[in-house]
Amino acid sequence: MKLIDIPGFKSILGYQNFSRFLFQSSVYLAKKNRLPPRPKVNEDEIEEVFIKGGGSGGQKINKTNSKVQLRHVPTGIVISAQPTRSREQNRKKAREIIALKLEEINDPENCRTKIIKDLKVKSKKSKLKKSKRKYQRLAEEKKLAEQADSNNQDDFSFLNLSEIEVEMEMEQEELELNSNSTTSDVNHVNKADSTDK
Amino acid sequence: MPRLSPKLFKEAAGISHYLPYLLPACRSITSSVNELNWIKNELPKHKWLKALKLRKKLVPLQYILGNQPFGNNLSIKCEKNVLIPRNDTEDWVIKLSNILSEYFQNTNNNNIVNKPFTILDVCTGSGCIPLLLGSEIRPYNKQISLIGIDISNFAINLALKNLKINQNFLNLDSRTYYFSKQDLFNNNTLNNIKNKNNSKSVDLLVSNPPYIHSLEYTNNLQKSVKLYEPKLALLGHLEFYNQLLYKLFHPHFLNNSPNAFIFELGNDQQVQFTKNLLQKLDKSNQWNCGLIYDSNNLIRCIVGWKTDLNILSKICDKLL
Numbered sequence: 225m226k227l228i229d230i231p232g233f234k235s236i237l238g239y240q241n242f243s244r245f246l247f248q249s250s251v252y253l254a255k256k257n258r259l260p261p262r263p264k265v266n267e268d269e270i271e272e273v274f275i276k277g278g279g280s281g282g283q284k285i286n287k288t289n290s291k292v293q294l295r296h297v298p299t300g301i302v303i304s305a306q307p308t309r310s311r312e313q314n315r316k317k318a319r320e321i322i323a324l325k326l327e328e329i330n331d332p333e334n335c336r337t338k339i340i341k342d343l344k345v346k347s348k349k350s351k352l353k354k355s356k357r358k359y360q361r362l363a364e365e366k367k368l369a370e371q372a373d374s375n376n377q378d379d380f381s382f383l384n385l386s387e388i389e390v391e392m393e394m395e396q397e398e399l400e401l402n403s404n405s406t407t408s409d410v411n412h413v414n415k416a417d418s419t420d421k
Numbered sequence: 422m423p424r425l426s427p428k429l430f431k432e433a434a435g436i437s438h439y440l441p442y443l444l445p446a447c448r449s450i451t452s453s454v455n456e457l458n459w460i461k462n463e464l465p466k467h468k469w470l471k472a473l474k475l476r477k478k479l480v481p482l483q484y485i486l487g488n489q490p491f492g493n494n495l496s497i498k499c500e501k502n503v504l505i506p507r508n509d510t511e512d513w514v515i516k517l518s519n520i521l522s523e524y525f526q527n528t529n530n531n532n533i534v535n536k537p538f539t540i541l542d543v544c545t546g547s548g549c550i551p552l553l554l555g556s557e558i559r560p561y562n563k564q565i566s567l568i569g570i571d572i573s574n575f576a577i578n579l580a581l582k583n584l585k586i587n588q589n590f591l592n593l594d595s596r597t598y599y600f601s602k603q604d605l606f607n608n609n610t611l612n613n614i615k616n617k618n619n620s621k622s623v624d625l626l627v628s629n630p631p632y633i634h635s636l637e638y639t640n641n642l643q644k645s646v647k648l649y650e651p652k653l654a655l656l657g658h659l660e661f662y663n664q665l666l667y668k669l670f671h672p673h674f675l676n677n678s679p680n681a682f683i684f685e686l687g688n689d690q691q692v693q694f695t696k697n698l699l700q701k702l703d704k705s706n707q708w709n710c711g712l713i714y715d716s717n718n719l720i721r722c723i724v725g726w727k728t729d730l731n732i733l734s735k736i737c738d739k740l741l
């Protein structure tokens with residue numbers, strides 16, 4: 225998130241840090257209120273899918289593939305998490321993903337993934353608006369520069385705090401969502417066995 | 422191993438000009454992409470190319486990046502001359518720490534809150550096993566202590582480094598962890614540990630000894646392992662299980678012999694041998710025995726326990 229240059233405010237030391245603090249704490253609150261809690265999955269209903277093949281293990285082979293696949297037994301859904309190098313982290317991530325998927329199936333209207341998607345659409349719109357504003361501002365700045373004597377004409381109208389908050393939140397959620405959706409794949413059992421070796 | 426097709430290299434190059442370097446070690450686009458991401462995330466840009474060139478020569482990724490995550494929090498430093506911790510080892514060590522944590526939590530009610538409990542890890546290498554067990558179990562038993570021994574100086578030095586690196590997660594107390602250079606086959610090993618550590622007894626003996634048979638070593642070993650990991654850590658067979666069990670049944674095993682053991686192993690012959698020897702040595706018929714399978718569904722560990730530590734039956738996938 226780039227901070228916006230505010231003509232006339234630049235010289236005040238510490239402003240940037242203060243505003244960053246202000247934005248972040250309010251984003252945190254907004255996020256907490258807007259998003260439903262992360263769903264959890266019942267440990268008794270899931271099992272780890274064994275990666276077949278290989279034929280050897282232990283000391284004979286040094287695998288860097290730490291992929292974890294989980295199967296939700298009642299529905300047969302199989303998901304896998306984007307592999308970090310830590311198998312334990314992958315296990316945790318895979319549980320989060322499978323819980324999101326299940327919530328999506330059970331409550332497509334109010335689930336976390338839907339709400340995040342909706343917010344994303346909103347943010348795209350606000351981005352568009354924002355870039356329009358940016359051009360306006362550039363033009364305005366040009367005008368300002370031309371008017372050598374008008375050094376106190378600060379214009380804050382383009383600065384809409386609440387929209388910037390949403391923007392920042394979007395960036396965070398987008399990061400999280402991308403790391404989920406581009407890297408997890410939902411297969412049903414029959415397909416799952418054919419994936420990866 | 423089948424040759425990789427030029428088509429695959431072309432496809433890889435189409436994704437990123439870095440990717441073809443990783444194909445020989447990774448063998449598939451998907452795992453090459455993963456490794457490339459890890460290299461980019463963990464190394465500064467000016468080191469990428471060097472790392473990729475090393476990996477092209479099949480140098481293990483963990484030696485290049487310098488570490489391997491192990492369990493929830495630990496990062497085990499990896500250096501040449503010491504074996505890289507395996508996923509299969511990590512899996513049973515996590516199971517073991519869960520079972521023991523639960524055991525100590527339950528016994529807490531009966532006022533055995535701080536019952537001393539000592540685990541001896543023979544052939545400790547990087548120290549990954551005692552460090553993970555200690556970090557997970559110590560919150561539930563403040564008097565747990567862990568001893569790691571290895572014949573290799575490289576291993577003991579690295580284990581000590583790993584102790585330092587991970588100290589934030591180890592609930593450190595100077596008496597909790599102890600590493601010492603010792604030869605399993607030496608008659609004085611037990612005495613040496615006893616004198617230096619003044620531990621009264623060992624409750625659980627664990628080991629991941631070298632278990633690759635010489636025939637397999639020459640014919641059936643992943644190339645990267647054979648070229649770059651120490652032979653001393655890999656080459657071994659029945660003699661290790663023989664020695665481990667004889668030490669365990671030695672009447673002077675640190676005053677009081679352990680109530681349980683877990684040994685990682687590599688093939689059926691080692692399972693049969695260890696099982697038979699246990700039966701032979703267990704004159705008063707006090708021991709139970711079981712097996713742990715790995716995520717490939719291969720036998721990975723043999724477990725033995727006396728009734729005092731019956732909870733260890735929970736770790737077994739099959740009882741013998």
Ligand SMILES: C[S@@+](CC[C@H](N)C(=O)[O-])C[C@H]1O[C@@H](n2cnc3c(N)ncnc32)[C@H](O)[C@@H]1O
Pocket residue numbers: 283503504505506507510543544545546547548549550570571572573576603604605606629630631632653654655
């Ligand atoms: C397979 S590695 C296990 C390392 C570590 N425990 C792990 O799981 O990653 C076996 C270790 O046994 C050690 N070793 C070999 N012969 C030994 C002996 N006679 N006495 C003690 N340790 C020995 C090697 O130095 C090596 O570190």
